Amino acid sequence: MLEVPINRIITLNDEQPNMDAPYVLYWMIAFRRVNYNFSIQRAIEWANKLSKPLLIFEPMTIDYPMASIRFHKFAIEGMQDIQKQTEKSKAFYFPYVEEKRGVADKLLIELAKNAAVVITDDYPTYFVPQMTAEAKGSIQTTYELVDSNGLLPIRIAEKEYVRAHDFRRFMHKNIEDFLVEVPEKDPLEYLNLKFDEKLLEPIFKKYELVDFNKVNTQDFLNNLNVDKSVEISDIVGGYNAAKSRLDLFAEKGFNDYSKLRSHPSEDASSQLSPYFHFGHISTYEVFEKIISNESWSVENIDPNFVGRREGWWGGSANLESFFDELITWRELGYHTCVKRANYDQYQSLPDWAIKTLDDHANDEREYIYDLSEFTNANTHDEIWNAAQNQLKTEGRIHNYLRMLWGKKILEWTPNPQIALSYLIDLNDRFALDGRDPNSYSGVFWILGRYDRAWGPERPIYGKIRYMTSKSTATKFNLKPYLEKWSVGSTV
Numbered sequence: 001m002l003e004v005p006i007n008r009i010i011t012l013n014d015e016q017p018n019m020d021a022p023y024v025l026y027w028m029i030a031f032r033r034v035n036y037n038f039s040i041q042r043a044i045e046w047a048n049k050l051s052k053p054l055l056i057f058e059p060m061t062i063d064y065p066m067a068s069i070r071f072h073k074f075a076i077e078g079m080q081d082i083q084k085q086t087e088k089s090k091a092f093y094f095p096y097v098e099e100k101r102g103v104a105d106k107l108l109i110e111l112a113k114n115a116a117v118v119i120t121d122d123y124p125t126y127f128v129p130q131m132t133a134e135a136k137g138s139i140q141t142t143y144e145l146v147d148s149n150g151l152l153p154i155r156i157a158e159k160e161y162v163r164a165h166d167f168r169r170f171m172h173k174n175i176e177d178f179l180v181e182v183p184e185k186d187p188l189e190y191l192n193l194k195f196d197e198k199l200l201e202p203i204f205k206k207y208e209l210v211d212f213n214k215v216n217t218q219d220f221l222n223n224l225n226v227d228k229s230v231e232i233s234d235i236v237g238g239y240n241a242a243k244s245r246l247d248l249f250a251e252k253g254f255n256d257y258s259k260l261r262s263h264p265s266e267d268a269s270s271q272l273s274p275y276f277h278f279g280h281i282s283t284y285e286v287f288e289k290i291i292s293n294e295s296w297s298v299e300n301i302d303p304n305f306v307g308r309r310e311g312w313w314g315g316s317a318n319l320e321s322f323f324d325e326l327i328t329w330r331e332l333g334y335h336t337c338v339k340r341a342n343y344d345q346y347q348s349l350p351d352w353a354i355k356t357l358d359d360h361a362n363d364e365r366e367y368i369y370d371l372s373e374f375t376n377a378n379t380h381d382e383i384w385n386a387a388q389n390q391l392k393t394e395g396r397i398h399n400y401l402r403m404l405w406g407k408k409i410l411e412w413t414p415n416p417q418i419a420l421s422y423l424i425d426l427n428d429r430f431a432l433d434g435r436d437p438n439s440y441s442g443v444f445w446i447l448g449r450y451d452r453a454w455g456p457e458r459p460i461y462g463k464i465r466y467m468t469s470k471s472t473a474t475k476f477n478l479k480p481y482l483e484k485w486s487v488g489s490t491v
Contacts, residue, residue, distance in 0.1 A: 008122075
C-alpha cells in the first residue's frame, strides 16, 4: 500500500501516539466511503505501524445547520453500504445517528480517550472546520486531518486564484504527479489486525449500536426530532447508488456530454454532485472510470494547451468537457474555501462585481418576491417555478437551470445582499449537494465570482452576466422538463 502523500496531511497537535491505547480511530465525517479514501488509508498506515486494530466511527449529529430528514435519509443509506462493505473486513465500523443533542460529541470524546491515533477528514466548509478544531481540546494523542477531497491537494496552491482560467493553468502545471498518487481502491485489504468488539463493551452499555441494515429506516427517521418540512428525496444515497449512477453515465450520458450536458431535458450530466458532497464516491474513482473507458493515459497530455478548456488532456471532446467540470471547476471551489475564510459572504465577491451591484442596488424591480414565495415556487415565471419545484422535491436542479434560477433571484429581490441570503438559504436547505465548496461556487458565480464584467450594462445586473427565461426557452426544448417539474404536474 502506497503511503498517503504528506501534502494531504495536517497534524493538529504535538502529541505522540498513545501506545497503551487499544486501537486507531478514524472519525469519518466527510469522506463517507471505504474506497479511494486517503483518510482511511492513513488510519490503516498508523494501525499497521503501531500494531493496532482500526475502529471507524461515523457519527451524524441531529442539530447541524439545515439538518433535515432529507439529508439524514441520504446519509443513512451511505451508512448501510459502508456497514455491508466492512462486515468481512478486519476493521470495525460504528455508525451512530444522534437522537439527542450533544451525545455524539460525548461519544467521540470517549472513543478518542482509548485511541492510539485519531484521524479525521480535512473538509474546508460548513461547520466541519470548526468541529474538527474544537475536538483538538479533547484529543490527547496524535490527531491528524487528511485531505481526500479531490485530485489536487486542497492546500497546495501558494496564492488565491480568482478566475477559472488562472486556476486551470495552475492545475495543468501541477496535477500530473497526483494522477499517479492515487488512493487505494480497497484499502481495508491491507489492514493487519482484526478489531475485537469486546473493546467496545463499556461503550455499548451507554451508546446503542444500531444495525441500519436491519432497522426500518423510515420508522427510525420519523422518530427523530429533525426538520421534516424538507421531505425525503427519491434519490438514493450511498456508494452503491453512486457507483450505479457513474456506470450509467459512463455508458450513456458521457457519450453526448460535450453537446448535451446543458440541456435540461436530456440525461447527459453525471448527476454525481450529491454523492460527491456526502463523500459517498471519490472523484478519483470517477476519473479512473472515464480514462479506462477512453483508453487515456498521461502520455495523451499536450502541454501546448496549458490553461485552455480543451486540448490539454488530449482526449475526446466529452473527456475534455467533463474533466473541466470534474476537476477545474469543482476543485476551484475547494481552493477558494481554503484561501478565503469569508467564502460565503457578500464581501468575498470581486471588487468589480460589488461595485456594479451596489451601483444598481436601487434600480426599480418589476417583480419582488419574499423567501416564502420563492420557497413555494410562487412566481410569475413557469421555468423558474419548475426549477424550484425540482429543488424542493428532488433536492437538485439541472446545472444550466440552476444558473438561471439564481439570476432571477437577483432580479426579483430588493437588493443583492438579500438575493445572496435567499440563494444560500434555498440551496443549503433543499439541495443534496448544498453546503459544499462547489455549491458555493455556483451560488457566488451568479453574482460575479470567477466571471468578468459583461456589457451592455443593464438595470439591476449592472455588468453581471445576464440570463433570461425567454432565451433559455428558445435555446432548449423544455417541454419534457416542464411536463415533469411544473408546479402541480402529476408526471
